[in-house]
Amino acid sequence: MTGARVTRWLQAPEAHRGNAIHAGAWWLWALGLAVAASRTTNPLLLGMVVGVAGYVVAARRTDAPWARSYAVFVRFGLAVLVIRLVFATVLGSPIGGTHTLFTLPEVPLPDWAKGIRLGGRVVAEQLLFALYDGLKLATLLICVGAANALANPARLLKSLPGALYEAGVAVVVAMTFAPHFVSDVGRLRAARRLRGRGDRGIRSVLQVGLPVLEGALERSVALAAAMDARGYGRSADVPPAVRRTTGLLTLGGLLGVCAGTYGLLAAQGAGYGLPVLLAGLAAAVAGLRLGGRRAVRTVYRPDRFGPRSWLVAGSGVAVALLTIWAGRYAPDALHPGVVPLRAPELPLWPAAGLLIGLLPAFVAPVPVRVPGKEST
Numbered sequence: 001m002t003g004a005r006v007t008r009w010l011q012a013p014e015a016h017r018g019n020a021i022h023a024g025a026w027w028l029w030a031l032g033l034a035v036a037a038s039r040t041t042n043p044l045l046l047g048m049v050v051g052v053a054g055y056v057v058a059a060r061r062t063d064a065p066w067a068r069s070y071a072v073f074v075r076f077g078l079a080v081l082v083i084r085l086v087f088a089t090v091l092g093s094p095i096g097g098t099h100t101l102f103t104l105p106e107v108p109l110p111d112w113a114k115g116i117r118l119g120g121r122v123v124a125e126q127l128l129f130a131l132y133d134g135l136k137l138a139t140l141l142i143c144v145g146a147a148n149a150l151a152n153p154a155r156l157l158k159s160l161p162g163a164l165y166e167a168g169v170a171v172v173v174a175m176t177f178a179p180h181f182v183s184d185v186g187r188l189r190a191a192r193r194l195r196g197r198g199d200r201g202i203r204s205v206l207q208v209g210l211p212v213l214e215g216a217l218e219r220s221v222a223l224a225a226a227m228d229a230r231g232y233g234r235s236a237d238v239p240p241a242v243r244r245t246t247g248l249l250t251l252g253g254l255l256g257v258c259a260g261t262y263g264l265l266a267a268q269g270a271g272y273g274l275p276v277l278l279a280g281l282a283a284a285v286a287g288l289r290l291g292g293r294r295a296v297r298t299v300y301r302p303d304r305f306g307p308r309s310w311l312v313a314g315s316g317v318a319v320a321l322l323t324i325w326a327g328r329y330a331p332d333a334l335h336p337g338v339v340p341l342r343a344p345e346l347p348l349w350p351a352a353g354l355l356i357g358l359l360p361a362f363v364a365p366v367p368v369r370v371p372g373k374e375s376t
Helices: 003-010 023-038 043-060 065-091 124-150 153-158 162-175 177-194 202-229 240-265 270-294 307-329 348-358
Strands: 100-107 118-123
Touching (some): 023 043, 023 124, 023 307, 043 124, 240 270
Antiparallel strands (some): 100 118
């Protein structure tokens, strides 16, 4: 391959049906960022994860309704952060400290509630610990929001194996609730503004809520009719031995996947997490292939994992693996202490590893946006 052809291939083309990034690749990329966020409480690294996710979403999201849900997940993350700080202020924290910020009136509690307090002295160390913890939870939510904004849920459903089709329909319908909810609220608020009515306050929220619920009910009825017309729920007959083997492999594989994922996300457990995860995936894949014999549906033009999809998914996996590795040789950098108070430092190599997550912003096809139609 000549240098000109390599350069032309590396340049992100305009997106179309044939070169779109696989929906599963976007989820693998986002889950890789989430794993990295779960392995650290350093606010500088967590801020980088949020920045990487936000930049990729801004560069590669489309004008589809689900692409507008990212801002909602960001607000959810901020709400989680505020709630965590409020709980730490009112209910206290096991973290001690000497830098008193203020003192709240303390409510006396009975003896059976020892270890719990309401009010009292609030120190800077406990608020800083709550800030780090809440920021990690908010970052995980934002990573999930990035996947929702970039991955087409309908195409993700098409990519599921036949054994998971019915469960996948339920999951995809649940995943599309937030994007459609955001789209309906935005449309109704714009309509109220065009009619000269206010779109803020409790009264406007109540007046918008009924049409939103009505639209959700109409979509549910239309979806049920479409599923019934397409023969949803029909299955082929398979021997009982195959069904039992399928159930055993699938259940055992999914348990292995859960245990391995927990090992990867936990602070201590990366050593056994990866082998258990791989073994569980192998068993689950074997069970799903056997279970696919019951499915009688066909897939028109199935999505393929092209080279760019592999690059997107691989960037997320690389971020997760590099962060796990960094946690072994520099645990203090990934988990800065709060007692005594000190400013967190930005570790160079873990930060450089997080920048690999920016790769989808340069290799994924550029979406075609309709002029005058902005994603909010």
